[in-house]
Amino acid sequence: MIADPYKVLGVDPGCTDAELKKAYRDLSKKWHPDQNPNNAKAAEERFKEIQEAYRQIVDARERGTSPYGRNPYGQSAYGSQNSYNNQGSGRGYAEYGYGSFNDYFNQWQQYSNGRRQDTTESTEEMAARNYINSGCYREALNALEGVEVTRRGARWYYYAAMANQGIGSNVTALEYAKRAADMEPDNMLYASYLAQLNNSGNWYQRQNANYGFGGFGRSGGSSWCLSIIMLNLCCNMMGGRIFWC
Amino acid sequence: MFGYITVNQDELKMKDVRRYKSYYCGLCRELGIRYGNIGRLTLNYDMTFLTILLSALYETPMQTEKKRCVPHPLTKQEMLYGKYTGYTADMNMLLIWYKMADDVADDGSVKGRAFMKAKKSDIEKLKEAYPRQAEAIETKLKKLADAEFANIHDLDYVSGLFGDMTAEVFVAKEDEWSDELRRMGFYLGKFIYLLDAYEDLEKDEKNGEYNPWETMKGRKDFDALVENTLTMMIAESAKEFEKLPILADVDILRNIMYSGVWSKYEAVKKKREEGRK
Numbered sequence: 001m002i003a004d005p006y007k008v009l010g011v012d013p014g015c016t017d018a019e020l021k022k023a024y025r026d027l028s029k030k031w032h033p034d035q036n037p038n039n040a041k042a043a044e045e046r047f048k049e050i051q052e053a054y055r056q057i058v059d060a061r062e063r064g065t066s067p068y069g070r071n072p073y074g075q076s077a078y079g080s081q082n083s084y085n086n087q088g089s090g091r092g093y094a095e096y097g098y099g100s101f102n103d104y105f106n107q108w109q110q111y112s113n114g115r116r117q118d119t120t121e122s123t124e125e126m127a128a129r130n131y132i133n134s135g136c137y138r139e140a141l142n143a144l145e146g147v148e149v150t151r152r153g154a155r156w157y158y159y160a161a162m163a164n165q166g167i168g169s170n171v172t173a174l175e176y177a178k179r180a181a182d183m184e185p186d187n188m189l190y191a192s193y194l195a196q197l198n199n200s201g202n203w204y205q206r207q208n209a210n211y212g213f214g215g216f217g218r219s220g221g222s223s224w225c226l227s228i229i230m231l232n233l234c235c236n237m238m239g240g241r242i243f244w245c
Numbered sequence: 246m247f248g249y250i251t252v253n254q255d256e257l258k259m260k261d262v263r264r265y266k267s268y269y270c271g272l273c274r275e276l277g278i279r280y281g282n283i284g285r286l287t288l289n290y291d292m293t294f295l296t297i298l299l300s301a302l303y304e305t306p307m308q309t310e311k312k313r314c315v316p317h318p319l320t321k322q323e324m325l326y327g328k329y330t331g332y333t334a335d336m337n338m339l340l341i342w343y344k345m346a347d348d349v350a351d352d353g354s355v356k357g358r359a360f361m362k363a364k365k366s367d368i369e370k371l372k373e374a375y376p377r378q379a380e381a382i383e384t385k386l387k388k389l390a391d392a393e394f395a396n397i398h399d400l401d402y403v404s405g406l407f408g409d410m411t412a413e414v415f416v417a418k419e420d421e422w423s424d425e426l427r428r429m430g431f432y433l434g435k436f437i438y439l440l441d442a443y444e445d446l447e448k449d450e451k452n453g454e455y456n457p458w459e460t461m462k463g464r465k466d467f468d469a470l471v472e473n474t475l476t477m478m479i480a481e482s483a484k485e486f487e488k489l490p491i492l493a494d495v496d497i498l499r500n501i502m503y504s505g506v507w508s509k510y511e512a513v514k515k516k517r518e519e520g521r522k
Contacts, residue, residue, distance in 0.1 A: 017487075018492060018495075021492050025492065051421055054490065055488075058487075058488050062484070062488075164401070168401070168405060168408070168428075168431055168435075169401035169402075169405065170477050170478070170481065171400045171474055171477070172399070172401045174477070200477065200484065201473065201477060201480055203480060203484070204476060204479065204480035208503050211499050211503055212256070213256055213500075213504040
């Protein structure tokens with residue numbers, strides 16, 4: 001993790017997102033290896049640092065300053081370890097991680113570390129938990145499948161929710177998170193995980209309000225839309241004939 | 246494609262509406278140049294969105310041309326185009342090709358056969374130029390057809406296949422933004438698939454055809470469920486979008502992501518409500 005990412009980008013910590021993006025763009029253009037054929041290696045180092053600094057700030061802003069990286073997928077929580085940089089490691093595109101656990105990851109880590117003393121956790125669940133920690137969500141789901149349906153308790157649903165979120169199956173993740181919370185209504189961990197899943201909808205609504213959109217695109221059609229419809233009709237009617245243009 | 250990823254004109258400044266139109270016209274121009282009249286017929290809003298997204302992300306130099314065209318024979322139209330207009334025109338053809346192949350396999354579509362015959366050599370070139378995207382489109386659409394045939398109603402699974410396909414299309418080239426673009430494309434694809442299915446609910450029911458929502462449509466909270474699910478998808482896509490360092494045309498893109506994408510949904514919802522009265 002970079003100690004002072006704002007310094008790397010030359011911006012004030014209180015800068016707007018637009019200012020941040022502009023700073024990033026200007027610097028990355030300057031230090032792109034293609035722009036620096038004479039000292040490509042040094043330029044690449046700098047370029048990567050700029051990338052990392054930008055990502056770090058963007059992630060922290062999304063979370064609200066948690067120091068943890070956004071996706072627990074297979075390696076250190078931060079650093080520009082996206083699939084592009086790992087091309088040599090043979091990672092398929094499906095493994096770059098869909099679920100952004102963000103600051104929830106902190107709670108998950110605490111929970112996970114606490115399992116060492118817990119004897120009620122089955123071998124399959126333990127395996128799944130370890131897989132989730134390394135960002136191997138499909139393997140986690142495979143492990144969980146080994147548990148008979150009748151033996152699936154709240155914890156099973158909680159792990160299954162996390163793993164499903166990790167592979168981008170957010171509908172199932174939400175469903176399972178609800179199940180876990182229903183099965184153990186006093187469990188704060190499950191409740192907060194469910195809240196976190198529901199949060200993205202709230203974030204989206206706030207964005208809507210921030211950007212001044214009055215609810216979901218409420219417009220009963222417009223004259224321009226109609227003219228585009230006419231355009232499409234027109235084009236379709238003329239299909240096959242030769243035009244001058 | 247479907248035309249869901251469009252602007253909400255009422256919430257957009259006039260200059261941005263004009264700019265959006267010029268991207269749209271620019272794509273039409275490119276489709277015409279590369280694929281003739283058949284190409285122009287495939288023009289849609291969704292690919293226009295992708296053109297704007299990639300052009301803005303990479304800030305590629307754009308060119309303009311003002312021309313008259315068949316649907317606008319009297320006034321010259323401003324056409325805005327750049328490197329990524331070519332990319333999205335190519336992706337559009339690939340997508341439509343595989344969709345047509347599906348239709349032909351499904352019910353021997355005459356239109357499909359005609360399209361495929363006309364565009365066969367173009368597609369061979371495209372498969373060679375974009376092997377990753379071509380492979381993803383072909384395999385995911387095939388898996389999707391199989392899943393629908395097998396009556397799989399797992400929303401994540403079926404919409405996820407469509408999402409996997411759009412994810413690859415969103416990534417024009419592998420670079421530092423591949424992950425964000427893939428995730429953005431993935432969730433947007435899920436949104437499109439599920440919204441399209443929601444729109445087709447009545448029609449599919451009447452024709453006894455598969456629809457991923459059919460096992461849930463009887464629920465009392467069905468409308469809320471649909472809206473929540475769609476919101477989940479677009480929210481995840483929007484989150485990724487906000488991570489991209491985009492400055493150019495950001496008002497247009499935000500209008501689409503936060504408002505425009507709902508226009509069709511609102512129209513369909515209204516129709517269903519009126520149908521119920």
